Amino acid sequence: MKRAALLISLFVIAVLCLTAAPAVGGPTPNPVCGACGSSFEDAASDNGVIVNVTASTAAIQIHPNGSATWTVTNRLSQSAATLSSSPETLTQITREAATSRGVIYRGDTGPVVFRSATVDNETVRIRFRDPDAGARHLGVLVVDYFHSPRMRGSWILNADPISVSGPTGTVVSNDPRGAINDEYAGDGELPTVTGNTVQWANTSTDGRQASLSEDLYLAFSEPATSSLQVAAAFTVASLPIWLGNISIVVLPAAFVYGILLIGVAAVARRAADSALAADRLAAAGVGFGVWLLGMVVFDALPATLGGVGTIYLIVGAAAWHRPDLLRSTRGALAVGLASMGGVAATLWGLGVVDARSALAPTVVHAMVTHLPLAVAPAFGHAVCRRGGSASNARIAAGFAGGIVAFLLAGGVFVPFDVGWFIFMTFGTVGAAVAAALFGLPLAMLGACQPTATTPHEGATPTSSEATETADGGDT
Structure with a gap:
């Protein structure tokens, strides 16, 4: 019960980090x-x-x-x-x-x-x-x-x-x-x-x-x-403002996110080594995604969480019906790419139904801001130790990829032509916490998909996997 209560509390914190908008007075004229x-x-x-x-x-x-x-x-x-x-x-x-x-x-x-x-x-x-x-x-x-x-x-x-x-x-x-x-x-x-x-x-x-x-x-x-040349000139003029936002707002949050990824990796690795039932976790992911989307559609939750629900639904469905897709980093990235497309379609559809739900100015913007969650299954697969000398390099690549994904999301999240203010830093650090908490179950899904030839350290292969390994098979 204590673990369940802690998990529920962490998800509540994540929801608050994503949806809370601090009341900020306008600047002095x-x-x-x-x-x-x-x-x-x-x-x-x-x-x-x-x-x-x-x-x-x-x-x-x-x-x-x-x-x-x-x-x-x-x-x-x-x-x-x-x-x-x-x-x-x-x-x-x-x-x-x-x-x-x-x-x-x-x-x-x-x-x-x-x-x-x-x-x-x-x-x-x-x-x-x-x-x-x-x-x-x-x-x-x-x-x-x-x-x-x-x-x-x-x-x-x-x-x-x-x-x-x-x-x-x-x-x-x-x-x-x-x-x-x-x-x-x-x-x-x-x-x-x-x-x-x-x-x-x-x-x-x-x-x-x-x-x-x-x-x-x-x-x-x-x-x-031309108007295109004028728009390009405005972009160049605003570039120093955006770079300042990156250095002051996004980089500190990325540092926090990197520290949180260490905890995500540890929990995902422990879940994989404990032979956690991946199909049950996948079913839970599908159910959570459907619940989030339903709550968003009926205005019980902010539209911010519509993209999160889509990622859970797509990744959970892939892990449930096609677990082989998550048994390689490349396959997990492909599932993440599909989930990003689903995010774009979902947020676009919500914007058509209700203009107040149009959170992103472009489809690309919507996709990139959800990138840390989309790559979470691949991160979980990469950081889970398996046999072979390339394990440490794969883990390092997983951390590097996760942090780069957060930097890209932060780069489109912060305003391009409006300078930094203190609440923006709180927002990006809160987003780092939310991304780590929401990404944890997705990383666990990627980590709980062992291959027959490279099982997790400490995990006992199932009888069918042992038979296929003895016969020279490859899952």
Whole structure:
């Protein structure tokens, strides 16, 4: 009873690791223009001057080398006299606003160069240059002002209007509106595109500033540039973010998974050496898979577990009706490949029936994220000691293959263009625990399929296997 209770508890932990979604508050919004509105008021206050900004505009001109010139205008209300009478104070405030606050927060960037500041008719005009507004990838100039390199960004559109214009002869080659969920977005969050200019204009009548919570790139290129080339440029631009996610999020989880595989291998080997009835284990796997799928179909369990149920069903059925398929590493891998195809079909079907169950953007994504479970039977077969000098090499290959499978799954699991945050690490480590626990019975199925010529160490061959071995047969 104690062992059964422990096994049930481990499966409950695995389910929680796969399905729990921590409640995370959104990131603190940053003003798009640090030299506009209240940000300019704060810069003036830090220098002992009280100003009241009633309206701001920001025009950003992108240059072919990826730099940008900002032109900011702040209309003041009866507070421009001090700035008009003291050019030194005006320069001090505007320089501080431009160099310390002016550019959208994007982490460590190049130094902002202050150019000029004037005040006329209660309007302050500031010009400064940002040397690192964007970069050219595959012939496309990608501007990342509205794309955070870390966790998903959030910006306050604190100027009206805000315009971003590309170099002369270019056009906006992507659809910025397409990256914004317009079901919940107000008019002020949806930009308009005209030629080589993207502009946000707040059309609300309540005076409230709009905010933007989606990450989006702005692409400027020649008019004939294809959408495929633009998508490739965005991929190259996001590659450093993805590699950072791999190194910070996936590699630590892979280390944890490797340690857990040692325990999986020990349990699978012990199950094989104890002559555990493989057919009963296979039947249990089929039953568990059917139960999981049934619970998912009737919304009693999250759709996350639909793929897990499919793998259990296919591997269990193969071990029950065609156990010879699991008596070699190659055969076990073939069964795993078939189960991955079943995962893709299952999740696609669930997505057709209920769009909320569409967990993966592509079939390949769905298959790769379940790769650690799909290779679990082959891992169990590989790490189970059998006679022969190649046993240690086979065990090492099994561990290497299992860890590589987890790295591949983690590589498609973490976001490609959204940076790391702490709960993502908890998620991947939890996924490592879940993969090891759900993979344990599958590894046991692969380990409990001895061959006649290379029985498990300590296992006693059945009478039929002994007869076939004596006759020179090979199962």
